[in-house]
Amino acid sequence: MDFEIRKDRRPQGRKKLTRERAAYFQLMQQGYSSREACRIVGIDVRTGKKWRNGRHAHKGREKAAPPIYQEAPPSSGPSRYLGEADRIHIADRLREKATVRAIAAELGRSPSTISREIRRNRHPVGGQYRPHAAQARADARRPRPKPGKIGQNPDLRDFIQRHLDIRWSPEQICQALRAQFPDRPETHVAHETIYQALYVQGRGELRRELAKALRTGRTRRKPHRQAACRQPRFATPMIMISERPAEAEDRAVPGHWEGDLIIGQDGNSAIGTLVERATRYVLLLHLPQGRTAEHVRDALVETVQTLPAHLVRSLTWDQGAEMAAHGAFTVATDIPVYFCDPASPWQRGSNENTNGLLRQYFPKGTDLSVHTREHLAAVAAELNGRPRKTLGWETPAERLHKLLAA
Structure with missing residues (x-):
């Protein structure tokens, strides 16, 4: 959270608690209970309940309001994705001290799928696995497109732009990032990430004119693997x-x-x-x-x-x-x-x-x-x-x- 929790817990009237509300829902996504999230953010439990469930109209006092918190739509992906029922089963079996391999066999999944699910979606502080919070986090990660790694890190973007300006190749830039910042994995990218930031339309992570600094000087990628675009192998047709x-x-x-x-x-x-x-x-x-x-x-x-x-x-x-x-x-x-x-x-x-x-x-x-x-x-x-x-x-x-x- 990028703000300080209020020390003064006295009522603030009709002040809009926009940042507190965002922090509250962020904690809920991480698996905290509503009461726990309200205590950390510094709001009344009834306020969190209204944000979550909305409120009914009262005669002469206040109008009805819809809930602010929107439940993630149920997953419509293929069966290879874990569903909410699978996550409930995992949570139940973990409470019974079942092994990962036993849970995987019961669900017909690979053991690595179950261990990865537990590692990704368990509570970030206590380590407990809560199935409904895990489902919400998984659904929130699934939508595409996602923001790119370069666009989210201004220092990384500036580093790449400076070296493209002096005619470094994307692969050379990637190796330099790993050598100069070995302890900062958030700055480690593959050269394909840089190419996509340059060529994929709509990302805007790097300036389009930087593509001219590449060896080819192309501002658009030239596809080679499409059958319709392949050059004939021989001058005489086969x-x-x-x-x-x-x-x-x-x-x-x-x-x-x-x-x-x-x-x-x-x-x-x-x-x-x-x-x-x-x-x-x-x-x-x-x-x-x-x-x-x-x-x-x-x-x-x-x-x-x-x-x-x-x-x-x-x-x-x-x-x-x-x-x-x-x-x-x-x-x-x-x-x-x-x-x-x-x-x-x-x-x-x-x-x-x-x-x-x-x-x-x-x-x-x-x-x-x-x-x-x-x-x-x-x-x-x-x-x-x-x-x-x-x-x-x-x-x-x-x-x-x-x-x-x-």
Whole structure:
């Protein structure tokens, strides 16, 4: 409370006790009884009762008045919030010395939910848990929007504004606050709090022109995660895997390949892998100069031109940047490229499995540029000569030879 409690308790006539009334209701919200709150603030018990319940009209004396204290509306939130009945149950069980875990099990809640509720909403002085006062405090905290931390603390706001004026970033300001005021947690904010004070319209916690002091100089945020605002990944539009022919999906017709890269030490080297879906036949791409889109395109064109035309019908790849030149590859070979959905490696299951087998020959964290074209061909031949359970214990080379003979 920001005023001194009256020492002179004599009646003051019709003086408006605005500040006393606010303090009275603040104490009531904290769980004090009406009589206790009246004694602390220095008002008569009947005055508190009138504030709380209103008064009836008396003939020739005073008019009726509605209650000043408005009960918080009942919570209409989802069931994940504790309700008044839950809080009454918690209070009853606490009086019976029940454990937090037992109360949580009875209410079907997490023990941390119950312990957090007791810690937040118990009496600030005595420590007793009073369910109706706890419900009122919870309802008072729930409405949105809430006043921001920066707007409520003038010293914090001035500190941030001064450092934005000298071109500090929000993250640098947050670290400086923690270093200079380690014992004042009310001044510790996250950098996102500063960004919201600058960008969220209607808050007014920081001057809008301060946004121009940020590195980007933007006065509005640029969204990156909205699907409608994303930039196309490649210059040539992608054909997604959902448009791939059904014959490729059921592996009935050979000639549909899956491709990927296995990456070497520090991402500086790579080997391309191609796996035929029907036979699991493996081809390895030699990329000694790097894994740019142009290098991968040239290696793919060179490799598929060594195969019969009826054994190269399509290629499925993930959305890696190495396939930025997929349009040029399709023009050169007349082979369509289909792209998997983001974060969906199972859509190239055969290729992912083969990459795992290849890691026995090319361990992670090693330089893959040292392997010659001849060595890659020997590794591919060894894999293609290994019997596979999924092929009825035939080898990929035997299955491919049957297709070529037919």
